Structure formats: structure tokens, C-alpha cells
Amino acid sequence: MPPVAESSLGVKADFPIFSRRFDGRELIYLDSAATSQKPAVVIEALAEHLRGHNANVHRGVYALAREADAAYDEARRRVASFTNATGGETIFTKNVTEAINLVAYSWGRAHVGKGDAVLITQMEHHANIVPWQVLCRERGAQLRYLEVDERGELSLEALDQELARGDVRLVAFTHVSNVLGTINPVAEISARARAAGAVSLIDGAQAVPHMPVDVDAIGADFYAWTGHKALGPTGVGVLHGRREILEGMEPFLTGGDMIASVDFYSATWNALPAKFEAGTPMVAEAVALGAAVDYLSGLGMERVRAHERELTAYMLERLAQVPGLRSVGPLDADSRGGLVSFTVEGIHPHDVAELVDRGGVCIRAGHHCAQPLMRCLGVGATARASVGVYSEASDIDALIDALLAGREVFGL
Amino acid sequence: MDDLYRDYILDHYKRPRNFGSLEPHDLEGLEHNPLCGDELGVHIRVKDERIEDLRFHGFGCAISQASASIASEELKGMSLREVAELGADWMIDLLGIPVSATRRKCALLNLKVVRGAVSGDDAWPS
Numbered sequence: 001m002p003p004v005a006e007s008s009l010g011v012k013a014d015f016p017i018f019s020r021r022f023d024g025r026e027l028i029y030l031d032s033a034a035t036s037q038k039p040a041v042v043i044e045a046l047a048e049h050l051r052g053h054n055a056n057v058h059r060g061v062y063a064l065a066r067e068a069d070a071a072y073d074e075a076r077r078r079v080a081s082f083t084n085a086t087g088g089e090t091i092f093t094k095n096v097t098e099a100i101n102l103v104a105y106s107w108g109r110a111h112v113g114k115g116d117a118v119l120i121t122q123m124e125h126h127a128n129i130v131p132w133q134v135l136c137r138e139r140g141a142q143l144r145y146l147e148v149d150e151r152g153e154l155s156l157e158a159l160d161q162e163l164a165r166g167d168v169r170l171v172a173f174t175h176v177s178n179v180l181g182t183i184n185p186v187a188e189i190s191a192r193a194r195a196a197g198a199v200s201l202i203d204g205a206q207a208v209p210h211m212p213v214d215v216d217a218i219g220a221d222f223y224a225w226t227g228h229k230a231l232g233p234t235g236v237g238v239l240h241g242r243r244e245i246l247e248g249m250e251p252f253l254t255g256g257d258m259i260a261s262v263d264f265y266s267a268t269w270n271a272l273p274a275k276f277e278a279g280t281p282m283v284a285e286a287v288a289l290g291a292a293v294d295y296l297s298g299l300g301m302e303r304v305r306a307h308e309r310e311l312t313a314y315m316l317e318r319l320a321q322v323p324g325l326r327s328v329g330p331l332d333a334d335s336r337g338g339l340v341s342f343t344v345e346g347i348h349p350h351d352v353a354e355l356v357d358r359g360g361v362c363i364r365a366g367h368h369c370a371q372p373l374m375r376c377l378g379v380g381a382t383a384r385a386s387v388g389v390y391s392e393a394s395d396i397d398a399l400i401d402a403l404l405a406g407r408e409v410f411g412l
Numbered sequence: 413m414d415d416l417y418r419d420y421i422l423d424h425y426k427r428p429r430n431f432g433s434l435e436p437h438d439l440e441g442l443e444h445n446p447l448c449g450d451e452l453g454v455h456i457r458v459k460d461e462r463i464e465d466l467r468f469h470g471f472g473c474a475i476s477q478a479s480a481s482i483a484s485e486e487l488k489g490m491s492l493r494e495v496a497e498l499g500a501d502w503m504i505d506l507l508g509i510p511v512s513a514t515r516r517k518c519a520l521l522n523l524k525v526v527r528g529a530v531s532g533d534d535a536w537p538s
């Protein structure tokens with residue numbers, strides 16, 4: 001952690017949406033864990049590609065098509081180097097959900113069978129649960145969960161015990177929990193999985209936009225994330241994968257672009273990464289994601305993390321002053337990403353979100369696509385406030401004011 | 413005064429009428445709000461093809477709990493046929509507050525569960 005933390009990066013003006021007014025009020029956006037807002041450079045990169053460089057990729061010989069090809073390749077290079085994933089292959093997908101499904105289908109169906117187990121954790125998003133449920137049901141394998149302890153953390157001893165059973169083929173886990181905020185020891189977990197002969201997959205959706213992530217150093221076999229939470233547009237996600245494993249896998253989706261040649265009754269597969277990118281890819285979105293990671297690199301991910309850590313500490317402190325409020329997850333900001341889920345005694349989370357909206361504050365309420373975790377926490381739903389690079393301490397102040405006003409509406 | 417959280421809404425939320433269980437009962441139902449995982453169930457006692465008594469149970473937001481509480485008072489005595497034909501407007505009008513598109517399911521959950529219990533039709537009321 002750098003010595004000087006900053007509670008504002010002073011970049012709100014880079015994000016055009018913050019010039020909007022809602023009933024005359026500024027936008028107080030504390031829902032970045034659901035999706036991030038976009039800086040002008042990303043919006044411009046998307047428009048500029050469509051405006052001046054649009055052609056289909058991989059097929060044209062003319063100058064414009066070569067430009068589109070080059071832009072797409074360059075986007076992949078930037079995205080891979082942003083998370084230092086240059087040791088492996090980088091595949092563009094629709095989102096992290098599709099990236100995980102790609103692995104569950106293509107790798108899972110070839111390597112997981114009867115008597116095998118897939119190990120996930122109780123703090124996963126549905127995107128990292130349901131594909132494994134379906135795989136295990138289909139293949140007669142067992143789905144097992146690593147427990148989340150009362151601090152909201154995973155236990156490496158429990159992981160070792162699970163791996164020692166000898167049947168775990170794959171360990172899939174989140175880098176940062178979208179409900180608890182917990183930052184998991186991903187390099188440790190990956191190393192232990194590898195030592196036990198299991199393949200590892202990390203859901204980095206809540207990590208990549210908020211902290212330095214070094215995919216090669218973490219050492220997982222697969223690392224997936226989603227562009228729209230990382231200042232990029234919707235429609236583009238990323239799967240970093242170990243080359244030897246991807247080489248041995250059958251394709252996920254089939255059709256154009258992913259083939260080497262097609263006969264009447266058979267086909268051969270293109271080389272990586274094209275083998276896993278069937279059909280015309282999301283070229284403009286990938287280009288814009290390239291601009292997004294450049295923007296983040298320009299800010300410096302160490303600074304982004306320090307800023308969000310500071311805001312999270314402030315948020316935890318201020319929330320604790322609201323009567324009847326209970327937050328979930330680790331207590332110190334060092335062990336968590338930039339989001340806090342909470343409940344308020346006497347007010348349902350949906351009503352909490354509705355009430356703070358009256359103060360122009362956007363937060364999310366519900367199960368956050370993590371119903372098994374909600375069950376563990378013994379709550380049906382929580383409210384969740386989350387920050388991004390553009391967030392400032394004054395946003396948190398507005399949230400607190402709105403929460404206190406909301407309690408009054410409810411006569412509390 | 414708040415548009416949505418009127419005094420009578422909060423009153424029904426904090427002191428819901430006809431909540432608990434009803435034993436024995438003739439009909440029952442249980443539904444979830446897909447938005448948030450909230451749960452609402454109902455026990456219904458039937459006499460002469462009418463709802464003689466009913467109790468809701470479960471947990472949810474002020475809108476869903478108040479809707480169930482307010483509806484429960486109207487549903488008592490209604491014929492099963494009438495209940496099966498109740499539409500979304502009935503509930504929204506009864507509630508008397510502007511319900512946004514995102515909160516519509518909160519308001520209609522009780523009608524969905526009651527209609528499901530009475531007629532087996534568990535579609536969202538329209």
C-alpha cells in the first residue's frame with residue numbers, strides 16, 4: 001500500500017454522466033459493483049471506432065479492414081498487459097458469465113466425471129455457481145462448497161482438507177466478493193489447487209477494476225472478468241487462460257472465425273484465441289475496453305486501490321454511526337474491496353434503496369445474485385453501496401444523510 | 413409526507429393484519445419475489461366456496477407486506493371465483509400509492525400467491 005491514500009482522485013469531470021441532473025440533483029452513484037460509469041475517452045473510443053474504423057475483422061484485405069483487425073488485436077494486447085496476463089492467452093467473451101461457462105462447457109465436460117468433485121465457495125456470484133451445478137448434475141460429479149467463516153473469509157485449512165480428499169478436479173472462486181467485499185488470497189488458493197492436481201478458475205469481476213491484478217503472478221489456470229464493471233462498455237468480457245489447457249480443449253461455441261477449414265461433414269479448429277471466439281466478435285466494445293484499461297493505467301491501479309481503500313474505511317466508519325445498521329464482511333478496509341453490504345433494523349433493504357434514492361443516492365438492494373451466501377448470512381437481502389474511481393467522500397456523506405432521513409420517514 | 417411511505421402503508425407494514433399461520437387450512441401457497449428473494453406464503457380456510465379466513469406469512473419490504481395486509485382485509489368473504497379473477501389494478505388501486513415499475517412485483521406478490529392457492533394459476537397478475 002502506498003503511504004499516501006487519497007479520498008478523491010478528482011476525476012468525476014472525466015465521466016459525462018455526472019453532469020446529468022435528476023430533479024435538479026446531482027447523481028450520487030454508489031452502485032459501481034453492479035456496473036461502472038464510463039469516462040469520455042471510452043465513449044469516444046467506441047464512437048470513433050464505429051465512425052472511422054469499422055469493418056469486419058479477420059476477413060478483409062482492404063485498408064479499412066486491416067485497420068479494424070489491427071484495432072482488435074491491439075485491444076487484446078492492451079487488455080492482456082493491463083492485468084499482466086501476457087504469459088497465457090486472452091479471449092474476449094460477452095461478459096464474465098460467458099467466460100466461466102466457456103470453461104465449464106469446454107474444459108468441464110471433458111475432464112469432470114463420475115466420482116470427481118468441483119469445489120467452489122459459499123461467497124460466489126450465481127455466475128460462478130450455476131455453470132458448475134449444471135456441469136456436475138450432467139456429469140454425475142459432486143459440487144462442494146468451501147465455507148465462509150463469521151468474519152466473511154475462507155479458510156485455507158478447509159481448502160487443504162477438501163483437496164486432500166483427492167477428487168477435486170477444479171476449484172473456482174471469486175477474487176473479491178460482490179457481497180462481503182472480502183479479498184481472497186487468490187495466489188495461495190491457486191497454488192494449493194495446482195499442488196493437488198486441480199485446475200483453478202478465478203472470477204475477477206470485482207477485483208480488476210479496483211486494484212492491481214497480476215494474473216501471471218497469481219498463477220491460476222483461468223482468470224475471468226467483465227468489461228462493463230471496469231469502465232468499459234457492456235458486451236465484452238475477458239478470459240485469461242493457460243495456453244496448454246486451452247490448446248487441449250474443444251471449442252465452446254462453433255461457427256465462423258473459429259475454424260481452420262470446414263468440410264461438408266467436419267471442421268478443424270482455428271488457432272488460439274480465435275478457436276474460442278466464434279462469429280463476429282464485439283470489436284468496437286473490445287477497442288473501447290482497451291481505452292478503459294489505458295485510462296485506469298493512467299490513473300495507476302495502486303492509486304485507485306489506495307483511494308478506494310480510504311473511501312471504504314470512511315464508509316465503514318460512517319455507516320457504523322447509523323442506528324440499527326449492521327454491515328457484513330470483514331471489518332477492516334485492508335481486507336476488503338470498495339463495497340459494503342448492510343441491513344438497517346426495521347427497514348427492508350428495498351425500502352432502504354428506495355429511501356436513499358430520494359436523496360439522489362443510487363445503491364442496490366437484493367440478493368446480489370448470491371442467494372446461497374444470503375442464506376449463510378441469514379438474511380433475505382441486503383443493501384449495498386459500492387465505490388469506483390470517481391467516488392468521493394462527499395458521496396458517502398450524502399448516503400449517510402439519506403439513510404438518516406429514511407429512518408425518519410419510517411418513524412425510527 | 414412521503415408519496416410512497418404513507419402513514420397507513422407504514423402502519424400496515426409495522427402491524428400487518430392477518431399475519432401468522434392458520435391451522436387447519438384448506439388451501440395454501442408460497443411464492444418468492446425474484447427481485448430480492450423475499451418470501452410470502454398464505455393459509456386459506458374455505459367455507460361455501462368463499463374465503464372464510466386467511467393468514468399471510470413470510471418476509472418482505474414495506475410495499476409487499478403492506479399490500480398483503482391491506483388485501484387480506486378485502487379478501488375475507490370473497491368468493492373463490494371472484495378471487496381468481498382479481499387483476500393487478502385491483503391491488504394497485506387498493507394500495508393507493510404510485511407504484512414504480514420496479515416495485516410492482518412487491519405490490520402484486522400477495523395476489524399472485526393467493527390466486528395460485530385458489531385457482532392454481534400462479535402467473536403474475538396483469
Ligand SMILES: Cc1ncc(COP(=O)(O)O)c(C=O)c1O
Nearest residue numbers: 095096097125127178203205226
Ligand atoms: C463477482 C461477480 N461475478 C460475476 C458477475 C457477473 O458479471 P456479468 O453479468 O458481467 O457476467 C458479477 C456482477 O454482476 C460479479 O459481481
